[in-house]
Amino acid sequence: MNDKQEKLIDKKGIRLDGRKADELRSLKMQVGVLPNADGSAYVEHGKNKILVGVFGPREVHPKHLSRPDRMVIKCRYHMAPFSVPERKSPAPSRREVELSKVIRESLEPALFPELYPRTGIDVYIEVLQADGGTRCASITAAALAIADSGIPMRDLVVACAAGKVEDTVVVDLYDAEDKLGAADVPVAYMPNLNAVTLLQMDGILTPDELEKAMNMAIDGCKQIYVMQKEALKNKYMNVKEENKEEEPEE
């Protein structure tokens, strides 16, 4: 165990994959990648690769699931059999069912379900490659896909994790840190409303450490939010630049 711990973070505070404690993995986001879906997004968060398609609002099937006063949100988080080194059975596992619920509940505060009664939206999240922190990357991607579909939103939802590795609080844990580290705290956050929509903790942290981890995760969210906004705007900026338009960007 000692051997492993030395590997996770060195004396200079550099992590196994070369990052500093407060450094995020590299991110890549793209919006509107699936023409058949009403909205879609593709996010690469470190080695995580996540594809999200959003459909709706549309009629709910089976009919008895529809609600006369609001829109229902269905969410399916699924890991591809080839997303992890050992083949994962494509059947929904206990973990996937739970994550689907957790992701749905973290997205719901960003929507206006009361505007479209008797309808439903479907959010399909497909994890193509997993390397720790897929729930966070999935939330980031799902929020982008929903925004792309034209469903009204209060705010974009961004998610980022923080945790404890070798007595150091670090941001954005990847697979090895997640498995061998002491704790993992995923946080989903709406930056403009300053509201947390998901907060989980796996492991043991002191109250001070938890506060530090949460603040680091929220800082991470804010950084990711900038990229998220960029990705959404990019889809339309290209056309704008082609026509040499005035660029009303901040």
Place this chain on the structure above:
Amino acid sequence: MPTFFEAKQLVTPGEILAEGEYQVGENTYLEGGKIYASRIGLVDCDNKKVNVVALRAFYVPKPGDIIIGSVIEVGFNGWTIDIKSPYTAMLRASDVLSRPFKPQNDELSQVLDAGDLIVAKIASYDRAHDPQLTVGEPGLGKITRGQLMRVIPTKIPRIIGRKGSMISMIKTETNCQIILGLNGMILVTGKTTAEEELAMAAIKKIEDESHTSGLTDRITQLLKEEKAKLEPKVEPNPEENKQ
């Protein structure tokens, strides 16, 4: 009472737009005295009212709207119509037939069958009930010819243009009749397929570039260029015949 945007700025959901004495317009919402965007689009401010012209949206029925829909199902006393909206619409048989509807005498599928397209008006709609359609007005009813295309519904005002300038220009330049369904379905009927396709290309260009300015000029140019390509094809033929 500041605003936090420049005119025609591209905003994403959740971006704060204004504070204080401003009114909530389209695709925006008020929370804690601040106005935020709820869709991706372009902001503008009109008499203290902050609007976002959405780049992506779906159609929500409104009584009085002219729409284009397709018949999904023929029922006992009417039809179920797909109007490209979260809700499917109903069209009553008694509305289509000008006489009282008797199920034993009238075979509904002979009037409109599944897959038929209609131009209709939303007669009623509210939160609790699916929209009802009516075709009892001139210009409404079954579509028999022309080509159909679909655009994002919020682009329809841009296609119409200021006081209908854009759409009337496309109509006169291409000699096509164009019916704009507010649900984003557009019917183009012309004398030739080439003319119809030209009108559709122009509309597609407006949809793709609706958030840029100087669009009218580019559309005029496109129509002129493409029309020039169409015309020579007609002219050489008589010459060949002479030779």
